[in-house]
Amino acid sequence: MKPFRIIPFLLLENRRLVKTIHYRNPRYIGDPINAVRIFNEKEVDELALLDINAATAGINYEHIRKIVSEAFMPIAYGGGVQRLEDIRTLFQIGIEKVVIGTAAVESPELVSQASARFGSQSIVVSVDVKTDLWGNRRVFYANARRKLKEDAVAFAQRMVALGAGEIILNDVDREGSMKGMDLPLIRSMSQALAVPLVASGGAGSLGDLLDAWQSGGAHAVSAGSLFVYKGPLRAVLINYPQDSAVQAALSKRA
Amino acid sequence: MPSASFQRCRRCVMDTSDPEIVFDSDGVCNHCHFHDQIRSRYILPAGEREKALEQRIRRVKAEGRGKKYDCIIGLSGGVDSSYIALKVKELGLRPLAVHMDGGWNSELAVSNIENIVDRLGIDLFTNVVEWDEMRDLQLSFFRSGVPNCDIPQDHAIIAVLLKAANAFGVRTIVRGLNIATESVLPQAWGYSAIDLRHIKAIHKKYGQVKLKTFPTCSILELAYYYAFKKITYYDILNNLEYDKDKAKELITAELGWRDYGGKHHESLFTKFFQSYYLVKKFGFDKRLAHYSSLVLAGSMTRDQALVALEKPPYDDDRMHLELNFVANKMEIEVVELERIIASPPRRHTEFPSYKSLLFSDWATRIRKFLK
Numbered sequence: 001m002k003p004f005r006i007i008p009f010l011l012l013e014n015r016r017l018v019k020t021i022h023y024r025n026p027r028y029i030g031d032p033i034n035a036v037r038i039f040n041e042k043e044v045d046e047l048a049l050l051d052i053n054a055a056t057a058g059i060n061y062e063h064i065r066k067i068v069s070e071a072f073m074p075i076a077y078g079g080g081v082q083r084l085e086d087i088r089t090l091f092q093i094g095i096e097k098v099v100i101g102t103a104a105v106e107s108p109e110l111v112s113q114a115s116a117r118f119g120s121q122s123i124v125v126s127v128d129v130k131t132d133l134w135g136n137r138r139v140f141y142a143n144a145r146r147k148l149k150e151d152a153v154a155f156a157q158r159m160v161a162l163g164a165g166e167i168i169l170n171d172v173d174r175e176g177s178m179k180g181m182d183l184p185l186i187r188s189m190s191q192a193l194a195v196p197l198v199a200s201g202g203a204g205s206l207g208d209l210l211d212a213w214q215s216g217g218a219h220a221v222s223a224g225s226l227f228v229y230k231g232p233l234r235a236v237l238i239n240y241p242q243d244s245a246v247q248a249a250l251s252k253r254a
Numbered sequence: 255m256p257s258a259s260f261q262r263c264r265r266c267v268m269d270t271s272d273p274e275i276v277f278d279s280d281g282v283c284n285h286c287h288f289h290d291q292i293r294s295r296y297i298l299p300a301g302e303r304e305k306a307l308e309q310r311i312r313r314v315k316a317e318g319r320g321k322k323y324d325c326i327i328g329l330s331g332g333v334d335s336s337y338i339a340l341k342v343k344e345l346g347l348r349p350l351a352v353h354m355d356g357g358w359n360s361e362l363a364v365s366n367i368e369n370i371v372d373r374l375g376i377d378l379f380t381n382v383v384e385w386d387e388m389r390d391l392q393l394s395f396f397r398s399g400v401p402n403c404d405i406p407q408d409h410a411i412i413a414v415l416l417k418a419a420n421a422f423g424v425r426t427i428v429r430g431l432n433i434a435t436e437s438v439l440p441q442a443w444g445y446s447a448i449d450l451r452h453i454k455a456i457h458k459k460y461g462q463v464k465l466k467t468f469p470t471c472s473i474l475e476l477a478y479y480y481a482f483k484k485i486t487y488y489d490i491l492n493n494l495e496y497d498k499d500k501a502k503e504l505i506t507a508e509l510g511w512r513d514y515g516g517k518h519h520e521s522l523f524t525k526f527f528q529s530y531y532l533v534k535k536f537g538f539d540k541r542l543a544h545y546s547s548l549v550l551a552g553s554m555t556r557d558q559a560l561v562a563l564e565k566p567p568y569d570d571d572r573m574h575l576e577l578n579f580v581a582n583k584m585e586i587e588v589v590e591l592e593r594i595i596a597s598p599p600r601r602h603t604e605f606p607s608y609k610s611l612l613f614s615d616w617a618t619r620i621r622k623f624l625k
Contacts (some may be wrong), residue, residue: 033583042365230368235380236380
């Protein structure tokens with residue numbers, strides 16, 4: 001067993017699997033059902049699905065149900081989650097954890113209500129961090145278009161106080177770059193939080209994931225490009241490290 | 255399918271399930287004669303073969319000078335393409351591996367490809383076909399009732415390889431076509447995948463989704479690539495010692511390759527199509543052609559082939575799972591897929607094609623006029 005969770009982060013756009021860079025310019029990378037089947041065989045710990053279109057088009061429950069019915073692993077879903085009713089429906093169709101993003105900023109009571117109703121372990125709040133025009137790293141929401149004044153760590157702490165059972169830290173600046181993760185930010189957040197932190201954005205190698213866990217203190221790490229791309233030409237090829245590869249990389253570091 | 259007029263070739267294992275099979279007075283079929291013809295043309299005697307290989311490799315290297323890659327290789331994760339990847343590296347070429355992802359990759363195929371490019375240090379380029387378009391085109395072929403429903407995938411592969419060669423300025427596409435394992439293929443069982451007119455005609459009649467990004471290659475593009483860009487194929491396996499079992503052993507040891515069962519079963523669609531659909535709907539068992547090729551190449555005896563054919567082409571118990579899987583994947587009900595399989599077979603010639611264009615009424619009239 002791996003000592004920490006490694007979660008492929010998949011983006012959906014209209015039933016298609018896509019990959020973005022800084023959440024922009026989605027490139028088609030395949031049929032989500034087939035991707036999930038391949039991840040099944042690779043014995044993936046957990047999957048995170050984010051529908052980048054759901055905020056405007058609504059949540060496509062039927063399609064999510066199909067994906068969930070093919071998946072052997074627990075799935076966290078995010079995108080367009082606005083009401084308690086949405087969360088209930090997602091759990092009904094087999095989603096394990098629901099990720100609340102924009103709604104956590106705009107109507108934080110949703111986090112406390114959902115956590116009271118369904119249990120905090122299944123409610124995740126996504127903290128999207130991006131550099132603003134003044135060069136400061138801030139929390140953004142509404143598809144990274146709107147900025148929050150509050151500090152990222154303070155915001156995450158407030159969400160945990162409301163009942164979030166897990167925080168996913170999304171580094172929008174590094175998303176899709178494969179250039180490495182922001183370890184100081186991950187560290188400052190993991191030290192300040194009493195709940196598990198999932199670090200996401202920028203991973204370009206297994207080493208980056210190990211860094212986020214070992215020196216960043218994240219409980220889990222998540223990556224998109226790393227698990228769907230191969231080589232310098234960014235060929236689409238689903239991959240996932242075997243337990244043995246993780247252990248080997250760890251013992252090399254020790 | 256034994257019947258009153260059932261007959262099996264006495265040299266290979268082809269039989270009258272090929273409606274166009276012809277036997278000579280010794281009971282040897284036309285496929286055997288065809289094999290002998292092309293074999294003497296394409297397979298050189300020992301000594302000459304090595305020389306031909308060396309010459310060709312030297313030429314490919316010369317053409318690749320100053321470029322990042324010498325040649326394109328298609329990479330599906332199957333035996334042929336994996337073996338070629340190993341061989342071209344051994345020969346000192348700098349290949350670019352190209353993969354067409356039609357939405358049916360098995361985990362085995364994907365991990366084989368990963369192992370190959372990692373261990374050999376080959377760059378990989380992929381073209382992922384929009385699933386909605388592939389699905390609609392494959393469904394169109396199913397609904398049309400023609401035998402070769404693998405044309406959509408095969409055409410996309412041809413188009414993607416040529417486009418990649420063109421984009422990366424590469425002139426040689428090293429290909430897996432070979433006489434050792436695929437010299438026998440009855441015409442009646444299929445139709446060429448290159449024919450874009452045929453594909454469009456079938457899609458127009460039975461398709462619903464517009465093909466916007468599906469990789470295609472028309473006759474004009476083909477002519478442009480061949481004549482103007484001087485892109486050529488190199489069927490390298492004909493210049494190498496190619497024995498499937500030995501090749502499998504080698505790639506398993508060298509590349510961590512894993513076996514997935516049957517020929518071309520790296521695509522879950524092809525697996526279903528060849529081992530179930532063709533057998534059930536048309537009575538065509540592709541293993542006949544495959545084993546016959548092996549028998550003629552001397553890498554299997556006729557008796558071994560007959561024993562292997564005793565086994566059913568598909569596992570009856572597992573088949574409802576596969577049917578469910580394919581129907582689900584294609585977003586149709588299982589009963590509809592069963593209806594498609596039960597509906598009457600049609601011939602490729604019932605639909606427009608470049609071939610029908612060539613032999614159409616007005617073409618005949620023009621030909622007469624020109625005379």
